[in-house]
Amino acid sequence: MLNSAISKQLFIMLLLLMFISLGLLAVLEGPVDIALTNVLTIIQAEFFNVSDSIIKWQQNIIIDVRLPRVLIAMFAGASLALCGLVMQGMFRNPLASPSVLGVSSGASLGAVIAIYFGFSLLSAWIIPLFAFIGAGISLSIVYRIASNQGQTNIATLLLAGVAISALNVAATSLLLALSLSNWDVARMIIYWTMGGLDGRTWDHVLIILPVVFSGFILLLFYSKPLDLLLLGEQHALSVGVDVKRTRRNLLIITTAMVGASVSVVGGIGFIGLVVPHILRLILGPSHRYLLPACLFGGAITLIGADLFLSLFFKNSAIPLGVVTAALGAPFFLFLLIKQRVVIN
Amino acid sequence: MVNETINKQQETKPLLSGKALSFAYDINTQISDINVDCFAGEFIGLIGANGAGKSTLLKLLLGLLNVKKGTVEVNGKILKKLKRREIAKQIAFVPQSFELPFAFTVEEIVLMGRNPYLGPFQLASSKDKEIANQAIQTTDIAHLQQRKVNQLSGGEKQRVIIARALAQQCECILLDEPIASLDICHQFETLDLIKTLTQQGKLAITAIHDLNLAARYCSRLILLGKDNQGKICIVGDGSPEQVLNKQNLKDCFNIEADIIIQGQYIQLDNIKPIQRIN
Numbered sequence: 001m002l003n004s005a006i007s008k009q010l011f012i013m014l015l016l017l018m019f020i021s022l023g024l025l026a027v028l029e030g031p032v033d034i035a036l037t038n039v040l041t042i043i044q045a046e047f048f049n050v051s052d053s054i055i056k057w058q059q060n061i062i063i064d065v066r067l068p069r070v071l072i073a074m075f076a077g078a079s080l081a082l083c084g085l086v087m088q089g090m091f092r093n094p095l096a097s098p099s100v101l102g103v104s105s106g107a108s109l110g111a112v113i114a115i116y117f118g119f120s121l122l123s124a125w126i127i128p129l130f131a132f133i134g135a136g137i138s139l140s141i142v143y144r145i146a147s148n149q150g151q152t153n154i155a156t157l158l159l160a161g162v163a164i165s166a167l168n169v170a171a172t173s174l175l176l177a178l179s180l181s182n183w184d185v186a187r188m189i190i191y192w193t194m195g196g197l198d199g200r201t202w203d204h205v206l207i208i209l210p211v212v213f214s215g216f217i218l219l220l221f222y223s224k225p226l227d228l229l230l231l232g233e234q235h236a237l238s239v240g241v242d243v244k245r246t247r248r249n250l251l252i253i254t255t256a257m258v259g260a261s262v263s264v265v266g267g268i269g270f271i272g273l274v275v276p277h278i279l280r281l282i283l284g285p286s287h288r289y290l291l292p293a294c295l296f297g298g299a300i301t302l303i304g305a306d307l308f309l310s311l312f313f314k315n316s317a318i319p320l321g322v323v324t325a326a327l328g329a330p331f332f333l334f335l336l337i338k339q340r341v342v343i344n
Numbered sequence: 345m346v347n348e349t350i351n352k353q354q355e356t357k358p359l360l361s362g363k364a365l366s367f368a369y370d371i372n373t374q375i376s377d378i379n380v381d382c383f384a385g386e387f388i389g390l391i392g393a394n395g396a397g398k399s400t401l402l403k404l405l406l407g408l409l410n411v412k413k414g415t416v417e418v419n420g421k422i423l424k425k426l427k428r429r430e431i432a433k434q435i436a437f438v439p440q441s442f443e444l445p446f447a448f449t450v451e452e453i454v455l456m457g458r459n460p461y462l463g464p465f466q467l468a469s470s471k472d473k474e475i476a477n478q479a480i481q482t483t484d485i486a487h488l489q490q491r492k493v494n495q496l497s498g499g500e501k502q503r504v505i506i507a508r509a510l511a512q513q514c515e516c517i518l519l520d521e522p523i524a525s526l527d528i529c530h531q532f533e534t535l536d537l538i539k540t541l542t543q544q545g546k547l548a549i550t551a552i553h554d555l556n557l558a559a560r561y562c563s564r565l566i567l568l569g570k571d572n573q574g575k576i577c578i579v580g581d582g583s584p585e586q587v588l589n590k591q592n593l594k595d596c597f598n599i600e601a602d603i604i605i606q607g608q609y610i611q612l613d614n615i616k617p618i619q620r621i622n
Contacts, residue, residue: 092445221464228456230446234439235505237408239512240432240460285446 002282008289011282015296019074022303026070027062029310034058043067064201072200072208072264073306074299077271079212079261081298082219083254084272085279085290089226090250093154097272098258101157102138102164104269107262108193109168109175110134115188116175127192128207132259138164139255143247195266196320197306204264211260215253216295222250223287230285268321271301274328301328357420359384359547360435360516364414365404375400375576377414380566382549384515387542389562390551391587393597396568397576398551399440402518405549406437418516432460436509438502440520440551444493450504451489454479457511479510482537498525506534510541517541519550523557535561555597559584560609569596585610594618 002008027039038055042062045054080098087096098104114120114130142164146157172193179186225246228236233243279293305323358381368374375397382388390398403409405416407423416423418434426434436457444453457479458472468476480486483503488496493504502525509517519538523531531554538548539561552558558565565587567580579596580587588610593599601612 224459224462224464227448228459230448231444231453231456232439234408234437235456237428238406238432238435238437238439239456239508240427240429242428285448286452 002284008283012289012293012296015293015300019296019300019303022300022307023070023074026073026303026307027066029307030061030066031314032061034062068200068202068205069197069306070303071205073197073302075205075208075212076261076265076268077275077298077300077302078295079208079215079257079298080268080271081275081294081301082212082216082291083258085276085287085294086219086222086226086250086254087272088276089230089287090247091154091157092230092232093157094277095158095273096161098135098254099165099267099269099272101142101161102168103135103255103258104262104267105165105168105172106138107131107135107259108267109138109172110259111192111263112172112175112189115192116179116185118185120188124203125207128211128260128263131263132256134168135259135262136252136255138168139251143251193266194319195268197265200264208260208264211256215257216291218253219250219291222246223291226250226287227285265320268302268324270321270325270328271298274324274332275301277332356383358382358417359419360405360549361417362401362405362411362414363417365401365411365416366413367400367404367409367411369400372574373397373400373576374574375404378576378578380405380578380581382516382547384545384547385542385563386547387539387561387563388547388549389558389565389584390549390568391553391555391558391565392568392579396570396596398568399520400576401568402437402520402549402551406435406518407431408437429460432512432514434514435516435518436512436514438505438509438517438519438522440524444496444501444504447492447494449489450485450491450493450496450507451476451480453493453504454507454511457508460512475513476507476511479507482510483507484533499527499530502526503530503534506537514546516547516549519548521551521553524553531557555588556611559588559611567592567596588612 002011024036024039028034028036038058039062042054042059045059046063083103084097087098087101088094090096108131110130110133111120111127113134114126119126119130142157142160145160146153176186176189176193179189225236225241228239228241229243229246236243236246275297276290276294279290279297283289283293301324302320305320305327308327309318309320309323361381363379365378365380366374366376373395378401380401390401392398400409404411407416407428410424418426418431423431454476455468455472458468458476461472462468480489483506485500485503485507488500488504493501496504502522506519506522509519517538522538523534526534535557538550542548542563550562552562562584564582565580565584566578567587568576569579569592571577580589580592588603590600590603593601593612598618599615600618601615604611604613
C-alpha cells in the first residue's frame with residue numbers, strides 16, 4: 001500500500017496516463033489500419049469543423065464506429081467500478097458489487113420487460129429508464145430486507161442479493177421463452193442480453209455519458225461520508241453523517257449509473273468487484289483517492305479487455321464479461337493470498 | 345453530595361434531557377415513560393443487568409434510535425429538529441462495538457471527529473490537526489499515531505475511538521461500555537480521563553457494568569430495571585449511596601452484597617448471586 005499523499009497522487013496520474021494512452025490505442029486498433037496522424041486530424045476536424053484532407057471512409061470508421069465504442073467502454077467500465085466501490089463502502093462489505101447485490105440483473109430484467117412489451121420502440125430512453133427502475137427496485141428490496149433499526153446485516157444483505165438476482169434471472173429467462181413465438185422480439189431480447197460493445201452508436205454514448213459523468217461529480221461530494229460509513233453506521237451518525245439520507249442518495253446515484261451502463265453494454269461482471277479492491281489494496285481506504293482512481297481504473301479495465309479481445313481473438317465472438325472475469329478473478333485471488341501472507 | 349445535585353438542578357438548565365421517552369424494539373424490550381435530566385459537570389453511570397436497556401437509552405438520547413413518544417432536548421433544543429451535523433457538535437458518542445477492518449491510520453480516525461466542522465471538500469486545517477493531536481495525547485495513543493487501526497488491539501482501538509469523540513469538542517459525551525475491553529490499568533485511566541473532563545464542565549454519561557468502578561467514579565448513577573409489567577424503567581437515580589442499596593441489588597441484579605464505605609466512596613464486597621426459586 002502507498003502511504004504518502006504524494007505517492008497516491010502520482011499513482012492516480014499514472015492511471016490517467018494509462019487511461020489516455022489505452023483510449024488512443026483502442027481508437028487506432030481495428031480491422032483496417034488508419035494512421036495516428038489521420039485519426040488525430042479526423043477527431044480534430046469533427047470537433048472544430050475543419051474539413052480539409054480527410055478521407056471520408058476513414059472518418060466514418062473513426063467517428064461512427066470506433067469512437068463511440070471506446071467512449072462507451074470507458075464510461076461503462078468507470079461506472080461499474082465506481083458503483084462497486086460505493087456499494088462496498090456503503091455496506092462495509094468487500095463482497096458487495098452491482099452484480100452480487102442483484103442490481104445488474106434487476107436492470108437487465110427492466111430492460112427486457114421494456115423490449116418484451118414493445119415500450120422500447122417508443123424512444124431510445126425507454127430501455128435505460130426501465131433498466132434504472134429494475135435496478136432501483138432490486139436494490140431497495142435487498143436493502144430493506146437486510147436493514148433493521150438502522151443496522152444492516154451483512155450476511156442477510158448478500159443472501160438477499162443472491163435471491164433477488166436468481167429471481168431476476170428467472171424472470172428474464174421466462175420473458176425470453178415466452179417471446180420465442182414472436183421472433184422479432186425474441187431476437188431483440190437475445191441480442192440485447194448478450195451485451196458487449198458491438199454496434200454501439202452515439203445514441204448509446206448520449207445515454208451513458210451524462211449519467212456517469214454527473215454521477216461521478218455527485219459521488220465526489222460523498223467522499224467523506226463514505227469514509228465515515230466504513231467505520232459503521234453508529235460512528236458515521238455520531239460524527240454528523242445523516243446516514244439514512246446519505247445511503248438513499250448514494251443508492252439513487254449508483255442505481256442510475258448501473259442502470260445506464262447495463263442498458264448500454266449489458267451485464268459485465270467482476271469489474272465492480274475487482275477494480276475497487278485492487279485499488280483499495282494499493283491506495284488504502286480513503287475515498288478521496290479511490291473515487292478518481294476507480295473512474296480511471298474501471299475505464300482502463302474495460303478498454304483493456306476489449307483491446308485484448310480484438311487483438312488476440314479477432315474472429316471468435318467471446319463476450320466481454322468473460323474476459324473481465326477471466327483476467328480479474330485470478331489477479332484478485334493472487335492479491336488475497338499476498339495480503340494473507342503479509343498479515344500472518 | 346445529594347444536596348449539591350439538587351441545588352445544581354434548581355440553578356441550571358439541563359444540558360441533555362429526555363422527557364417521557366417511549367420506545368420498543370419488540371415485546372420484550374419496551375421502554376415507557378422515562379424522564380431524565382442531565383447537567384453539565386455530571387459523570388453519570390448507567391447501570392443495569394444485561395438487556396436492561398442501557399445501550400438503548402444512550403442511543404435514544406443521541407438520536408441514533410428514534411423515540412416513539414416523548415422528546416430529547418439538548419441545550420434546550422429539540423434533538424429531532426437538529427441536523428446530524430449540529431447534533432455532532434453537541435454530543436459525542438463512543439459506541440460499544442466497533443470493527444475497524446479498513447486500513448485508516450489512527451490519526452485519520454481521530455481527525456474524523458472534526459467532520460461536523462468541515463465542509464464536503466474542506467481538508468483538516470492546522471487547528472483541526474492540533475485539536476486531534478491534543479485528543480491523541482490525552483488518550484495516551486501518541487505512539488500509535490501513524491499505525492493502521494486494523495492492526496491494533498481491542499483496547500487500543502477503544503482509546504482511538506475515545507480520542508475521536510474528544511476531537512469533536514462536545515459538551516456531552518456518551519459512552520457505551522467504554523471500559524469493557526480494556527485492561528485494568530487502562531480502565532482506571534479511561535475513567536480518570538472522563539472524570540477530568542466532567543470536572544472541566546462537560547457532561548459524561550456512560551453505560552457501565554462494573555458497579556464498584558461506577559460507585560467510585562460516577563457522581564450520579566441511573567439504575568435501569570423492569571417494572572411489574574416487564575417494561576424498562578428507571579429504578580434508581582441519584583448518588584451511588586442512594587442507588588446501590590441491598591433492595592436494588594436484589595431486584596435488578598439478583599445479587600447479595602455487603603455495602604462498605606471505603607474512604608469517599610462506597611464499594612460492594614462479598615458479592616453472591618441469589619439462588620433463583622422457581
